[in-house]
Amino acid sequence: xxxxxxxxxxxxxxxxxxxxxxxxxxxxxxxxxxxxxxxxxxxxxxxxxxxxxxxxxxxxxxxxxxxxxxxxxxxxxxxxxxxxxxxxxxxxxxxxxxxxxxxxxxxxxxxxxxxxxxxxxxxxxxxxxxxxxxxxxxxxxxxxxxxxxxxxxxxxxxxxxxxxxxxxxxxxxxxxxxxxxxxxxxxxxxxxxxxxxxxxxxxxxxxxxxxxxxxxxxxxxxxxxxxxxxxxxxxxxxxxxxxxxxxxxxxxxxxxxxxxxxxxxxxxxxxxxxxxxxxxxxxxxxxxxxxxxxxxxxxxxxxxxxxxxxxxxxxxxxx
Amino acid sequence: xxxxxxxxxxxxxxxxxxxxxxxxxxxxxxxxxxxxxxxxxxxxxxxxxxxxxxxxxxxxxxxxxxxxxxxxxxxxxxxxxxxxxxxxxxxxxxxxxxxxxxxxxxxxxxxxxxxxxxxxxxxxxxxxxxxxxxxxxxxxxxxxxxxxxxxxxxxxxxxxxxxxxxxxxxxxxxxxxxxxxxxxxxxxxxxxxxxxxxxxxxxxxxxxxxxxxxxxxxxxxxxxxxxxxxxxxxxxxxxxxxxxxxxxxxxxxxxxxxx
Numbered sequence: 001x002x003x004x005x006x007x008x009x010x011x012x013x014x015x016x017x018x019x020x021x022x023x024x025x026x027x028x029x030x031x032x033x034x035x036x037x038x039x040x041x042x043x044x045x046x047x048x049x050x051x052x053x054x055x056x057x058x059x060x061x062x063x064x065x066x067x068x069x070x071x072x073x074x075x076x077x078x079x080x081x082x083x084x085x086x087x088x089x090x091x092x093x094x095x096x097x098x099x100x101x102x103x104x105x106x107x108x109x110x111x112x113x114x115x116x117x118x119x120x121x122x123x124x125x126x127x128x129x130x131x132x133x134x135x136x137x138x139x140x141x142x143x144x145x146x147x148x149x150x151x152x153x154x155x156x157x158x159x160x161x162x163x164x165x166x167x168x169x170x171x172x173x174x175x176x177x178x179x180x181x182x183x184x185x186x187x188x189x190x191x192x193x194x195x196x197x198x199x200x201x202x203x204x205x206x207x208x209x210x211x212x213x214x215x216x217x218x219x220x221x222x223x224x225x226x227x228x229x230x231x232x233x234x235x236x237x238x239x240x241x242x243x244x245x246x247x248x249x250x251x252x253x254x255x256x257x258x259x260x261x262x263x264x265x266x267x268x269x270x271x272x273x274x275x276x277x278x279x280x281x282x283x284x285x286x287x288x289x290x291x292x293x294x295x296x297x298x299x300x301x302x303x304x305x306x307x308x309x310x311x312x313x314x315x316x317x318x319x
Numbered sequence: 320x321x322x323x324x325x326x327x328x329x330x331x332x333x334x335x336x337x338x339x340x341x342x343x344x345x346x347x348x349x350x351x352x353x354x355x356x357x358x359x360x361x362x363x364x365x366x367x368x369x370x371x372x373x374x375x376x377x378x379x380x381x382x383x384x385x386x387x388x389x390x391x392x393x394x395x396x397x398x399x400x401x402x403x404x405x406x407x408x409x410x411x412x413x414x415x416x417x418x419x420x421x422x423x424x425x426x427x428x429x430x431x432x433x434x435x436x437x438x439x440x441x442x443x444x445x446x447x448x449x450x451x452x453x454x455x456x457x458x459x460x461x462x463x464x465x466x467x468x469x470x471x472x473x474x475x476x477x478x479x480x481x482x483x484x485x486x487x488x489x490x491x492x493x494x495x496x497x498x499x500x501x502x503x504x505x506x507x508x509x510x511x512x513x514x515x516x517x518x519x520x521x522x523x524x525x526x527x528x529x530x531x532x533x534x535x536x537x538x539x540x541x542x543x544x545x546x547x548x549x550x551x552x553x554x555x556x557x558x559x560x561x562x563x564x565x566x567x568x569x570x571x572x573x574x575x576x577x578x
Contacts (some may be wrong), residue, residue, distance in 0.1 A: 017578060077416075078414070085565035089407060093332065104332060107328040109414065114324040114325075145339075
């Protein structure tokens, strides 16, 4: 494996016991060290399944996964030490205070010895908690049960908690689902800051396009398969093709003429002509039939994404 | 060392949760008090002269063993609850052995059960059961053994149950028959052949008998009340616990990951 690949996934398949189809269906990809990688797809596409396998909480059906230089099957413990995970559902203990949640994590990861109370913990730990509380703006609340925290605060606390053992990779499974726009924005600002300071590799799953656009590379997943993979701008370029839309009162004549001139088109409401490697002006000049409708259209990335998901879904149903 | 620290941390969490849940503390006293006060009291008044020993004491000691066993077993089921409110994910992605998780959980629930037992002892002393500090000291190892057996039994049950709801429905069926087969309230010294066989197979029997064999040791009632030598009880508890924990943890981890 090339040295700078921190995640390598080869032909990963996961089929749930009670299911007939593969939830993750033979996917392969790699993530470079320090990269921000996003797995984008609709609900049920296989995002959480993929992340569960990668974080050792779910056994795969077949394939090879290598994380931070460790094989998932042979060294699960070393894999766990190298990663931090933010789960889709909050994984804080509501009966404990924020500090107790942090302490629980820190001791489980072997950072500090066990002591029954905060007061007896080593000085280094206390300083760390102070620092984290300041960072979160929770100086007063850190010793209060997290029942009293807002959704956004809880998320931040989980991220802070997952960072204290200095993981090489952070997995975030739809971290902003269920958050209001303001909490979402502030969470992202925080994440970007963390990334800049710690140079941590980020592995994100999301169904929000605008979140995926922040990533270095995006992989679109649907029905357990990777549909597209590349930088957001490359995907944008590939997906958002300009089309020329024309129509005429004499539709049959227009169709014949397009066919005769060997111009490829799709007949929807009007005639859609893909403009890839073509010149709109030349196409229009070649049409003699009087046109009743003429315009060009560049789909937004979102339209393109929806289109690709729709096509894939229909295609698979056809099989 | 890291694993030991993790065991303590997991254990402390369960204990902390108990201390913050006052309803649970109160609720845990109600059944034992009914069992000892009502069952023990009424049987003592009506049957004691026939069997030749004090029934209230008999039930009280039995309930101690039963509570430690049952409370720890029920506590282990809370790993399912964790899974449902997703805290268990945090535990299961951490780089510690799966056995550490289970052992930590058993120790935590043992602490919880011991706290509950303390309340029952106070109640026993109030209603006049002869129970002193020396009994508490001599029964302490038995308490740990009974709780450990209950905990490992809980792991085995846990490994075979899918969701919290089914656990809450099935668990009583696995526990209540053991009350009677283990002779918590009823003498089981002599039983019809089939019942005798089953009674000697259920784990709670050995938890309860260990308590009685130590409490009645050297007293005239010993032969009438006790089934086995305390060391034999301890041996069976050791063997059963080991088998339950090994198989239970293996199945639990496998079922968690192989969905």
